[in-house]
Amino acid sequence: AQSNKGLKDYYQSYFPVGAAVTPRTVEEGPEAELLRKQFNSLTAENVMKPQPIHPTEGTYNWEPADKIVAFAQANGMKMRGHTLCWHNQTPDWFFKDKDGKEVSKEVLLQRLKEHITTVVGRYKGKIYAWDVVNEAVPDAPGNIYRESNWYKIIGEEYIARAFEYAHAADPNALLFYNDYNTESTSKRDRIYTLLKGLLDKGVPVHGVGLQGHWSLTDPTAEALEESITKFASLGLQVHITELDMSVYPKEHARRERRDTDVSTFTPEQEQQQIDQYQRIFGVLRKHKDKITSVTFWNLSDRSSWLDNFPVRGRKDYPLLFDQNYQPKKAYWKVVEF
Numbered sequence: 001a002q003s004n005k006g007l008k009d010y011y012q013s014y015f016p017v018g019a020a021v022t023p024r025t026v027e028e029g030p031e032a033e034l035l036r037k038q039f040n041s042l043t044a045e046n047v048m049k050p051q052p053i054h055p056t057e058g059t060y061n062w063e064p065a066d067k068i069v070a071f072a073q074a075n076g077m078k079m080r081g082h083t084l085c086w087h088n089q090t091p092d093w094f095f096k097d098k099d100g101k102e103v104s105k106e107v108l109l110q111r112l113k114e115h116i117t118t119v120v121g122r123y124k125g126k127i128y129a130w131d132v133v134n135e136a137v138p139d140a141p142g143n144i145y146r147e148s149n150w151y152k153i154i155g156e157e158y159i160a161r162a163f164e165y166a167h168a169a170d171p172n173a174l175l176f177y178n179d180y181n182t183e184s185t186s187k188r189d190r191i192y193t194l195l196k197g198l199l200d201k202g203v204p205v206h207g208v209g210l211q212g213h214w215s216l217t218d219p220t221a222e223a224l225e226e227s228i229t230k231f232a233s234l235g236l237q238v239h240i241t242e243l244d245m246s247v248y249p250k251e252h253a254r255r256e257r258r259d260t261d262v263s264t265f266t267p268e269q270e271q272q273q274i275d276q277y278q279r280i281f282g283v284l285r286k287h288k289d290k291i292t293s294v295t296f297w298n299l300s301d302r303s304s305w306l307d308n309f310p311v312r313g314r315k316d317y318p319l320l321f322d323q324n325y326q327p328k329k330a331y332w333k334v335v336e337f
C-alpha cells in the first residue's frame, strides 16, 4: 500500500537514500523506525571521525561505530564511512611527538597509514564507500590545498597516500573525495583540478561527495547540474553525502549570535524550501546515471547540526521530516514525480 512506502521505495530505481546517524538514533524507538521505513543507507555523523574513533595513538573507540554498523547489517542497509583524513575533529597527537614537537613527514604518513589501515580493515565488506579525504580544498579562491597540518607537514601527497592506504586495506571499497560548497565556480574548478591530477597519476579515487549543505536559494538547478556533469566527466561516481537545506542564508564559518538571529520557519520560508527541494531532486533524478547515493545529514528537524552552526542555539528546519518525525510538505514534492 502507498502508505507503507518510504523515500527508499520511491527512489528504488534511482539511488539509495541515506541519513547521518548517532549511536542513539539506532537504539529502538521512533528514530530507528523512521530509519527502517525511509532509508536504505547510513553514515555515522561523528563516531567514525579520527578524534572519536582514535582518540590517542594507542586506543581505538570501536563500540559506538560498531553499533551503527550492526544496525545497518541487521536491516540490510548500505553503509558509507565518514571520514578518514580531515583537518577537523582530528586529535593533536597525530601531529606531535612525545615532547610535543611537530613530527616529521615520514612519521605522520606512518600514523595516517596505520589509522586508515586499521579503521578500513575493521569494516572491510561492511562499508562499501569511504569519504577518504574531507575538505582538502579551501573556500578562498587561489590555492588548491587547504593549509592544514596534513598539508603543512606532508605536502600535497598526503591526499594520494590516503587513497592508496584505503585501497590497500579494502580493494572493493569505493573511495570518495568529499567537500562542501562544490557549486561555487572557483571551488568547483579547484576540486576538479585536484581530482583530475590524482586520476592522471593513477590514484584510486572512485567518486566525489558533494556534501549538499544547501539553502533556500543556493544552489540553482543550473549550478548543481554543472557540478554533477563536470565531476562525472572525469569518470567519477557522484554522491550527495550530507544533504540539508537551511532556512537561513548560507554561511561557511561559525559565528556568535546576533540579536537578529531569531529562529523562524515562516510559511514563505516553507514554500521556498518546498520549491528548492523539488528543483534539487528534479536535477538528481535527471542525473541518476551519475548520482549513486543521496544521504541527508541527520534525520529530522528534531535535531540538526545546523541548530548550532553557524550560529549556536538558532533552530533550523533543514530536512524532510518535522520535529515529530512526520513528513513535511517538501517530502511529498520529493516523492511525487
Ligand SMILES: Oc1ccccc1CN[C@@H]1C=C[C@@H](O)[C@H](O)[C@H]1O
Pocket: 045, 134, 180, 211, 213, 242, 251, 252, 253, 305
Ligand atoms: O558546511 C560547512 C561549512 C563550514 C565548514 C564545514 C562545513 C561542512 N562540514 C561537514 C558538516 C558537518 C560535519 O558533521 C561533517 O563531518 C562535515 O563534513
